Amino acid sequence: MSGARLVESALDLNHAVYRHVIPAGEPWIYELRRGQYFRILDLGGNQAVDTLFYNAHDYADRYSAQDTIRAQRNLYLTTGTRLISTGGNTLLTILADTCGRHDTLGGACAQESNMVRYAIEKRHMHACRNSFLKAVTEWDHGMTKRDITANINFFMNVPVTPEGGLTFEDGISEPGKYVEMRAEMDVLVLISNCPQLNNPCNAYNPTPVEVIVWDVSGMAAAT
Numbered sequence: 001m002s003g004a005r006l007v008e009s010a011l012d013l014n015h016a017v018y019r020h021v022i023p024a025g026e027p028w029i030y031e032l033r034r035g036q037y038f039r040i041l042d043l044g045g046n047q048a049v050d051t052l053f054y055n056a057h058d059y060a061d062r063y064s065a066q067d068t069i070r071a072q073r074n075l076y077l078t079t080g081t082r083l084i085s086t087g088g089n090t091l092l093t094i095l096a097d098t099c100g101r102h103d104t105l106g107g108a109c110a111q112e113s114n115m116v117r118y119a120i121e122k123r124h125m126h127a128c129r130n131s132f133l134k135a136v137t138e139w140d141h142g143m144t145k146r147d148i149t150a151n152i153n154f155f156m157n158v159p160v161t162p163e164g165g166l167t168f169e170d171g172i173s174e175p176g177k178y179v180e181m182r183a184e185m186d187v188l189v190l191i192s193n194c195p196q197l198n199n200p201c202n203a204y205n206p207t208p209v210e211v212i213v214w215d216v217s218g219m220a221a222a223t
């Protein structure tokens with residue numbers, strides 16, 4: 001697999017069973033059922049959508065960046081990527097992508113990393129790690145800090161140089177771009193719609209994204 005694989009979805013928004021706009025800087029948690037299609041729509045462009053996935057029946061079986069990268073032998077996530085869990089299961093498969101590339105190396109922002117990367121006085125600023133913790137605490141299904149592990153940054157541009165360098169660059173997404181995936185098992189989705197104000201990846205301006213779910217059982221599948 002090489003380069004972006006731009007593929008549009010055939011699904012109709014009018015047939016969606018769930019639509020929700022996640023405001024800039026807010027978390028969101030949702031249980032997808034096996035077979036459902038899940039789209040994340042970048043409304044304002046270049047928004048980083050920090051995302052964690054879990055087996056809905058066993059939170060210890062969760063998205064693994066390492067296994068996903070190894071399975072596809074590529075660092076970037078795009079159409080065709082199977083998102084693999086620590087237990088070796090395919091959680092979801094990306095079936096459409098109009099952005100072309102998503103990061104799973106850069107990690108989620110935290111108060112500590114804000115301080116190290118930007119400035120000591122950035123410590124008080126709201127970060128994805130806080131959003132994740134707030135969401136799982138309110139979810140109240142026994143998840144804790146230990147469940148917040150390596151994540152995906154949908155729409156975020158973290159290119160790797162030929163020498164293996166990791167760089168955070170201006171975004172490559174724009175308003176209306178989306179990524180869509182099918183749940184291959186019952187999956188818990190945890191999103192922090194990144195509140196970051198110090199990173200050029202979102203032009204220092206966090207914006208809302210929309211999450212959309214289709215129940216295609218009974219409908220002709222789009223793929």
Ligand SMILES: [Zn+2]
Pocket residue numbers: 048050108109110127128129194195196
């Ligand atoms: Zn963040």
